[in-house]
Amino acid sequence: MNKQIEDLIDAIGQVLLGKNHQVKLALACLFARGHLLIEDLPGMGKTTLAQCLAKVLGLHYERIQFTSDLLPADILGVSIFDQNTSEFRFHKGPIFSQVLLADEINRSTPKSQSALLEAMEEKQVTIEGSTRQLPKPFFVIATQNPLSQAGTYPLPESQLDRFLLRISLGYPSRAAEKMLFKGVDPRQRLADMQPIITLPQLDAIQTHIDTIQATDSVLDYLQRLMDFTRYDSSFSYGISPRGALALLKSAKAWAFIHNRDHVVPEDIQAVLEPVVGHRIRGTGAGASGAGSLSDYLVKNVDVVNS
Numbered sequence: 001m002n003k004q005i006e007d008l009i010d011a012i013g014q015v016l017l018g019k020n021h022q023v024k025l026a027l028a029c030l031f032a033r034g035h036l037l038i039e040d041l042p043g044m045g046k047t048t049l050a051q052c053l054a055k056v057l058g059l060h061y062e063r064i065q066f067t068s069d070l071l072p073a074d075i076l077g078v079s080i081f082d083q084n085t086s087e088f089r090f091h092k093g094p095i096f097s098q099v100l101l102a103d104e105i106n107r108s109t110p111k112s113q114s115a116l117l118e119a120m121e122e123k124q125v126t127i128e129g130s131t132r133q134l135p136k137p138f139f140v141i142a143t144q145n146p147l148s149q150a151g152t153y154p155l156p157e158s159q160l161d162r163f164l165l166r167i168s169l170g171y172p173s174r175a176a177e178k179m180l181f182k183g184v185d186p187r188q189r190l191a192d193m194q195p196i197i198t199l200p201q202l203d204a205i206q207t208h209i210d211t212i213q214a215t216d217s218v219l220d221y222l223q224r225l226m227d228f229t230r231y232d233s234s235f236s237y238g239i240s241p242r243g244a245l246a247l248l249k250s251a252k253a254w255a256f257i258h259n260r261d262h263v264v265p266e267d268i269q270a271v272l273e274p275v276v277g278h279r280i281r282g283t284g285a286g287a288s289g290a291g292s293l294s295d296y297l298v299k300n301v302d303v304v305n306s
Contacts, residue, residue, distance in 0.1 A: 028271065
């Protein structure tokens with residue numbers, strides 16, 4: 001693994017204990033120029049992960065707490081009349097940041113959620129008829145509470161598709177939780193975290209991801225996976241071409257993190273669940289839930305000539 005990537009993972013791992021795999025997935029999402037959805041119970045470290053990423057990458061960070069009374073203008077910004085100049089002046093909203101944490105995104109109404117759609121897809125926003133470019137990079141990390149909890153609004157499929165990966169942090173290990181019981185709060189290290197890579201270096205990494213090679217045999221394997229989701233009766237609908245491209249791009253980023261200049265089937269398998277889990281719906285005929293989706297697909301689609 002690249003030494004700088006190791007340093008990034010180690011630095012975040014000192015705050016977010018025992019979650020190196022999820023940290024790698026989050027970095028792969030950023031390197032692939034995607035957006036990240038973290039779905040988990042409150043208090044599992046979702047916000048901490050977003051803060052750590054912004055710190056070690058030296059990026060401008062903003063946080064929006066999504067609530068039922070949040071308005072699109074609270075996200076995008078608003079023009080206010082300046083009596084001194086007799087002109088309207090635009091005041092930027094928190095969306096004009098490099099790392100935007102949309103905290104508990106599914107606690108706001110669909111109207112407020114939709115304010116992010118153009119920004120996540122086009123890296124720009126249209127406000128009062130004027131288009132404004134967002135900073136580069138622009139990385140949205142949205143946290144989502146389980147839909148079984150009160151006061152949540154499910155994200156529509158069109159918005160879920162804007163997220164390259166969806167991950168879950170899960171409960172801490174027994175050793176990490178015991179440290180918390182003893183009064184050791186790793187979040188105190190947040191204030192001392194320093195950037196590990198520069199903005200030009202991050203831009204170079206994102207550009208390099210596009211040069212990672214995937215052979216025809218690997219692409220054939222990817223297509224067989226996609227065809228299985230589209231035509232097997234276990235699924236209500238299959239993965240779109242955009243979803244297939246998202247899987248390939250994520251696999252390239254995963255290969256880069258593991259210091260390879262080419263994609264192998266294991267790279268696709270490693271990111272399969274986070275990429276397609278929120279883009280597909282099982283019928284119950286075969287797939288037994290999102291948690292087993294990756295295993296189900298891998299088991300039913302052979303790696304041939306890869």
